[in-house]
Amino acid sequence: MKHLDEIIGAVNEKETLRLSILHKLMLDFFENCDEEKKTNLLDSLKDKIPEFIHTPDGAKLAIKLIWFAPVKERKLIVKNFKDLSVKAAMEHYGHRVLLALFDTIDDTVLLNKVVVSELANDMKKLIEDEWGEKVIHYLVHPRDGRGIDKQEIAFLAEGDSNPHSKKTQKDRYGQLYAGITENLYPYLAANFEELVFEANKSNFVGACLETTSKFDLFDRQVPSEARKSCNAAIVEIAKKDFVPMDQEGFHIIEHPAGGFVLNGIMRCDVDLPEDERLSVALVDGLTKQQLGSWIACNKGCHVLLKMLKVGGPKVVEKVKAAINRKHLDNYKSKGAIVLKSFLDGK
Template sequence: MTSNSTETKSKKIKLSDDFVKHNSTKPTFEIKKKTNKNGKFKKVEKTSFSKQKQDFEKTDWKLFKDQKKNLRLKRKQQKQSSETSSEAKKIYEKLKCKKSENKTDLVCKLYNLVCGDVLRKFVMAHDTARIIQCMLKFASPTLRENISSELMPISVDMATSKYASFCVLRMFKYGSPKTKQNLIESFYGNIVKLASHNISHKILDHAYLFVATENQKAFMRQEFYGDLYKNAKDMKVRTLVDCYKETEQMKTAILSSVKSNLEHIANKNLVDNSIIHSILMEYLKEIEDVEKKEDIISIYGPLIPHLLTTKDGCIASMDCFYHSPAKNRRAIVKVIKDHLTKICIHEHGHIFLIAVLNSMDDTKAIKKSLFDPIYTNIQEIVGDKWGRRVIEWFIAPAEKDFIHPHMLKILDEGLKFGKKDKLLRRKEIQEQVEGPISDSIVVNPKLYLRDGHMGLFTASILNKLSGEYFKKAAIELSKVICSEEWTVEVHEQSKNNKKDEKTVESKLVPGIEDAGMHMALKKILKKDIDRSHSFGNILIDQLNPVEASKWIKSNRGCFVLINILQNNKHLLNAIKDVVEEHIDFLNKETTTGSKILKENLNL
């Protein structure tokens, strides 16, 4: 007991001593450590309590009161803005409700509540930006114009904002033509900045592709040519060449500026932008320095899948591929390997793929790196009009029925960058892929006879297959052609008299009656003269009596039999046997086809 009590007493004594030290009435001094010339420390008196009291008495009370007043006002404004926000949100809930009928009145009420500086604050905030989007959607044209004009001065900040950027898109979607043009012009001076920002580059791409006029597109491109065009636009400068057409000494500086801008955007991986594709295409055409061209190609080579979304980007990608050495070409092929299906069925991407097939010398690498991955999704690719061009180029390249002659000229420009003979390269590719393509026809022959366009594609492919590959594909196709269930989808335009609008209707017709399919069969049968296994012979073997009677009753069906006979004279007796069973039907028919068929059969 005694030891514990003495411990508590000692603790209390210690606490009281500390208390005395801290509450001593004696003046204390702050000690600063200061060195003299000899490097020794000396004690210096700083400020006594009496000096602090004098300083306190000199306080500027007027300034202090003003600061307090400003703080109160700031808090009050924050409270008012919070009240405005909550009230605006209540109106917004009514506005976005589908059952709400008086949307225009609600938008007017909202605008009266948030117009001015509040509107600019709301559009940048995460919880109120949606309110402005809704206002832009449901406002009357006049009110929408007022809202847009108030937001126009901060359009660049809005475009780079995570939430306000959606309001810019709404202004492009619902704004009047004048508003859209003014909005694009408000971007002038900041085009490169917007293109190199991860949010605004999508808005800039939309504006350049779908909204901007030709003059505005030229003005937007000019800012990539140098700082000279940021604040001043030149109507004479339409392309990169126009910048130094009259002053050749500026060429180096301008091309250097373009290169730095392209590198800056590529480093940020924001090249999926139509304006960047146009600038890159122009730069690659104009740059003559081999090292600088290789630099930009080495940067953009791995990004080629992002360039294939536009025509200019596709041309720039082709230029990159052509001027790359064999090692870099293989690297580019490896990069696009993961995106092959999308590239094949893209309006512009498929052209780049054809350019690769037309200029790359290593045909074994083409088979392994390009065709094999494509074959895994061949049905999806064949079902698309752009994808069919790629498949056809493998087996029947340069067919004018599918590729425009002008595009063939552009593709042939890439031949000078290869060493192997054009015909030899194409033959090697064809020999490697005709087996798998014929197998795909055997697996799903109905797909290849789905409609007239597909029929012409199938005819082009079938006419290039050789030997057994042709025979096994032809047998499966003839089974479909000679079956009772063979129908094709036909799209017809019908006019609505009330609204004077054209609508497209689809219907199923017998395959033998379709004009496109008739042309396809004619195209296949025309090649029978050069074949050891004739397609006409295979057709006659598969033709059953029921389907034969339908062919004889049809004008186009009769012409199919005529085409078989004209290209296969030895099938005269076989066709006679088919027709004699239905001679009564043939005599009743008065079509042109039935008359010519009787003449050829001497009936």
């Protein structure tokens, strides 16, 4: 251990921090040394963490240093991510370090100023990136198995017992989420069709527009006007003529991801005021003929059924009026069968 301590000190002085072998040595050292040596290693690395998070061992070491660091050192660690947050978010291993910062740092004002604001200002680049999307997803839904795998969640949870984090998860995550809402939702509304159809970000989009559930770690509230803008974007996409099995591109009602998103968002309608409900936006924005045409496909029938189940009296009245029962009886899809059963009160 003594020789390892000397080697790490010497190599560190030679500014070769990007070497993966050094990351392995430092991680092994940190995991096996006493508190004093941990503190010494932290002191030598606290202003250099962004330089070695590009390898699995380097990222793991950085995370463990963040958990170990007292409040003062944590502030310095955060400040050293200035102008490097987007780069870190788009790294295979580096993005995990940002998640650890979100979990650990109590000074959310500083974290929003240095890290989250940089991420918010590069929303398009991050959401289009495999790792960047995970970081934004985490700010919306921390510890969500749809965004990161269970093993990673379990590892991050190891840091929850660190002695220096005092703020509740509810407060910390809520304050960080507030730092991205102003940029996130306008981006979603402006790029909804591309995200759902081309980028295959249906899980991400659905997660951003969900209401708070018992599984959430904080009370996530989508700003009212932001939700209305996203609903309006969906309505514009849904207005397009529905041609079943269109070879030039599926309508949102028939597209696998589109139907998933519609049902997922509408599931939350029961928890929302009427003017924020997607089901209301759809019946207000689409004609009777447009809504009624959806019975021609299985997914369309399921969406109409969801509207009947979650919608208020106005939605139910308009959906029933749009469904031509004689035409519906001619369809044999599973969706058509369950829709008919529901209409018949079975």
